[in-house]
Amino acid sequence: MDAIREWVSLLAEIGFSGLFDILLVTLMIYAFLAALKRTRRSGLIFTGILIVGAIYLIARKLNLLLTVSLLQGFFAVFLVALVIIFQEDLRYFFERVALWWFERRLPLYERKSARFLRREVEILARTLSDLAREKIGALVVIRGKDSIARHLDGGEEVRGLLSEPLLKSIFDPHSIGHDGAVVVGGNLIDKLGVHLPLSTNLEKLPGSGTRHAAALGLSERSDALCLVVSEERGTLSVARHGDIRMVSTPAEVAEVLEAFYDEISPPSEKSSWKRFVVKNYREKLISFFLAVVLWIVLGYGAQIVNRTFEVPVHYGPLPSSLTVARIDPPKVLVTLSGPRRAFALFKPGDIKLSLQLWDARKGQHDFFIPSGALSYPGGLQLEDINPRKVALDIEDKIPEPKSYP
Missing domain, CATH: 3.40.1700.10 (DNA integrity scanning protein, DisA, N-terminal domain)
Incomplete structure (x- = not known):
């Protein structure tokens, strides 16, 4: 039941415009894949690009910094490389779009391709x-x-x-x-x-x-x-x-x-919904999957959202004669904002809060939490810390008993 509620909630967030956006991108990707299907070489290159993209996502998930940095450099020139590698296929794709548009403007009796007797x-x-x-x-x-x-x-x-x-x-x-x-x-x-x-x-x-x-x-x-x-x-x-x-x-x-x-010009009795669904079904499924991924990453993932996390309060070194007896509260609520995709591979443990107590003195003190005391992944912005102050009881450190041989 919880899974069904999550899916219903996701569909509600997508909305009609999001579904239409996904279907439109699916159509464009399918047309491009159909063009690539003409040559085995282009299809293999496109498959290689998908594999590199999957490796990049896995590397981010596993926090492989060197691999992520190298692949980010690759994606920086990806669009230029895409145009160079697929220039013939892109030309074919846009040519087919133009032909389709002009054909739609012709009378019905002129649209059919010539057939041999x-x-x-x-x-x-x-x-x-x-x-x-x-x-x-x-x-x-x-x-x-x-x-x-x-x-x-x-x-x-x-x-x-x-x-x-x-x-x-x-x-x-x-x-x-x-x-x-x-x-x-x-x-x-x-x-x-x-x-x-x-x-x-x-x-x-x-x-x-x-x-x-x-x-x-x-x-x-x-x-x-x-x-x-x-x-x-x-x-x-x-x-x-x-x-x-x-x-x-x-x-x-x-x-x-x-x-x-x-x-190229099938008889009318063969033009059924079954034919439409079955023909190139792999390309259609891949197109829909890629459209959903792109929508999540570039559309849904680009939306700015707020997320609140419970973060433990830690502290740095104190004078050697003092120790912290109590922290109240021991955890604070930290609210961060950023694009949804920035939170996709995010772990609450990536947020660290550490107070600097190198000049602390004995007694009860209320410490203000500065923004600089927090560390969190890049691409996010700090919105709030609640509460902004924490109470610390600082006492003398009990000396350890000396041990005699």
């Missing part, structure tokens, strides 16, 4: 399989939801209807556009002879050529589907989400194409 899927699968059998190099890019214009270099506008003769004529070894990529949008060939950014992930490109590096490079930067034919080995490969694999039959190529369009 079965005829176009068969054309691509059959044509690319024929090119692979004849060992004619080819690279076909099929647009997804992301804008890929900034990744494309050069090329010629075509805007021609997708067909087997047109594709084979483009990739003919004597054709001008043979060495570049063909960009397909809907049932049209948009451009030919396009150059794509090359991947530097050599582990996934053992013995592969420039076409494979270009296909993998674009797949690392967008959600486009890239199909590449090797003229040396006569193999057909597909690249998506920073990964590349071989496919062996036209039926397998058709299956890849149909799955691709089911993903």
Whole structure:
């Protein structure tokens, strides 16, 4: 019951605005994590940052001063490092936000992504399989939801209807556009002879050529589907989400194409609440957890609060002939103020109260407690000491009996 009351009290403190704030930040973090999911390298870097953050919190809890100091220096340059490390992913994220905003302004009938008819899927699968059998190099890019214009270099506008003769004529070894990529949008060939950014992930490109590096490079930067034919080995490969694999039959190529369009433009009957909850559920849970942590640390944790602690009264050295017989009261109430997060790892034992009695004299005395007699962690401010005076009985020290051998 006590735990339930604490949760109800916490929800009351959060309020509607706090819940809305958490949900909004969750949405932004999820969009960023979805962007990071495109490349394994970025995901590993982000995981490493989370591990460093967890180490920092543990170090603060265990009072590891050197480790905390070093990590605080790391976090001082964290934002700059974040922009440098994730510059491509941040650009992708803001690009997706802009595309989403512009799409919301379009009429409903214009919002759906173009889908292949079965005829176009068969054309691509059959044509690319024929090119692979004849060992004619080819690279076909099929647009997804992301804008890929900034990744494309050069090329010629075509805007021609997708067909087997047109594709084979483009990739003919004597054709001008043979060495570049063909960009397909809907049932049209948009451009030919396009150059794509090359991947530097050599582990996934053992013995592969420039076409494979270009296909993998674009797949690392967008959600486009890239199909590449090797003229040396006569193999057909597909690249998506920073990964590349071989496919062996036209039926397998058709299956890849149909799955691709089911993903970027799913049929309406599949758009259910269950699909919404299950898809990327790990990223959603991580986003919500991080949003709550950030709200506690930066929002809820930044609120200024007062906390009162019961602190024992201690005293420093006295003249050698005197001793303290009584302190009244033996404890005082100390009120400190500061952000909530400053109290998160706070222990009452961190507050020390010590009176300086080096010039004390025998008798009953009322000592005023100065603010300087208190020591407490940084980031906090002293608000009150109650009572401000304590009574001390100082007597002569009883000499210890001498011991004789």
